[in-house]
Amino acid sequence: GAVVSQHPSWVICKSGTSVKIECRSLDFQATTMFWYRQFPKQSLMLMATSNEGSKATYEQGVEKDKFLINHASLTLSTLTVTSAHPEDSSFYICSAADRETEAFFGQGTRLTVV
Amino acid sequence: AQKITQTQPGMFVQEKEAVTLDCTYDTSDQSYGLFWYKQPSSGEMIFLIYQGSYDEQNATEGRYSLNFQKARKSANLVISASQLGDSAMYFCAASYSNYQLIWGAGTKLIIKP
Numbered sequence: 001g002a003v004v005s006q007h008p009s010w011v012i013c014k015s016g017t018s019v020k021i022e023c024r025s026l027d028f029q030a031t032t033m034f035w036y037r038q039f040p041k042q043s044l045m046l047m048a049t050s051n052e053g054s055k056a057t058y059e060q061g062v063e064k065d066k067f068l069i070n071h072a073s074l075t076l077s078t079l080t081v082t083s084a085h086p087e088d089s090s091f092y093i094c095s096a097a098d099r100e101t102e103a104f105f106g107q108g109t110r111l112t113v114v
Numbered sequence: 115a116q117k118i119t120q121t122q123p124g125m126f127v128q129e130k131e132a133v134t135l136d137c138t139y140d141t142s143d144q145s146y147g148l149f150w151y152k153q154p155s156s157g158e159m160i161f162l163i164y165q166g167s168y169d170e171q172n173a174t175e176g177r178y179s180l181n182f183q184k185a186r187k188s189a190n191l192v193i194s195a196s197q198l199g200d201s202a203m204y205f206c207a208a209s210y211s212n213y214q215l216i217w218g219a220g221t222k223l224i225i226k227p
Contacts, residue, residue: 034215043205043217044159091157095215105151105159 003027004096006106013084013113021079021109023094029074030096035067038091038108047092050077084113116141118206120218127196128226134181135191135221137206143167147209148189150180153220154202162204165189201225 003026013019023033031052036044048058048069056069066088068080077096081088093108117140127133139148150162165173165180173180181190189208193200206218 038157043219044215045217046215093157093159095159104161108157108159110157 004030004094004104004106006094006109008109009107010110011112013111015085015113016083018080018082019084019111021081021092021094021111023077023079023096023106025075025096025104028096030077031074033071033077033094033096035069035077035079036093036095038093044093047079081111084111086113089113116143116208116210116216118208118216118218120206120221122221123219124222124224126224126226129198130195132192132194133196133200133223135193135204135206135223137189137191137218139187139189139206139208139216141187141208141210143210145210148180148182149207149209149215150178150189150191151205151207152200152202153205159205163191196225198225198227 005024005026007022011019033050035047037047038044046059047062048056050056050069050071052071052074058064066082071077089112091108091110094106119138121136146167148165152160152162163173163175163178163180165182172182177194179192181192201224203220203222205220207215209215
């Protein structure tokens with residue numbers, strides 16, 4: 001199956017700093033990528049839809065100035081958590097679809113803000 | 115509103131037994147896709163199985179099968195001959211358009227030796 005690589009898998013940062021998470025589709029072109037956030041013991045929550053070459057579409061309640069998404073190419077989307085605070089600590093997962101039958105996920109990034 | 119319901123927050127199953135994880139969906143769309151994903155403690159999401167709304171036969175992938183009952187809007191996952199490595203969170207999801215997925219709350223499955 002297709003491979004989606006997410007990096008880093010785990011990061012600790014200081015409060016007030018910014019963190020960038022990369023999501024790459026390694027063997028297919030993904031015109032659309034999705035960013036999810038998962039709180040402990042809860043289901044995934046869609047944060048935004050990232051389309052190559054255009055602005056991301058954010059879900060209601062997600063601060064677009066805080067969670068910057070860039071989809072510069074057909075194989076790379078980035079999520080930047082700006083001025084991170086402890087409440088931003090979470091598990092972030094990206095996904096990309098090569099066709100409607102499957103959506104491939106990255107390994108996820110566990111962010112801890114101290 | 116489109117919604118996915120997984121009524122079992124957690125399940126304990128004896129190793130080698132079969133297990134059924136429930137999933138119901140709510141939509142008026144005619145075309146949709148249904149997915150099951152496994153999330154081990156490491157956090158990554160692992161695709162298990164897919165069922166299209168127009169597929170007449172139930173999807174199967176190895177030990178996984180999807181019991182698709184369209185009239186009841188049900189898409190239960192059946193794992194045959196469970197193994198210790200099957201212990202994980204299992205999520206049911208549906209795709210209606212543009213690949214966005216609507217997720218269920220998940221079921222925590224624990225396989226007992």
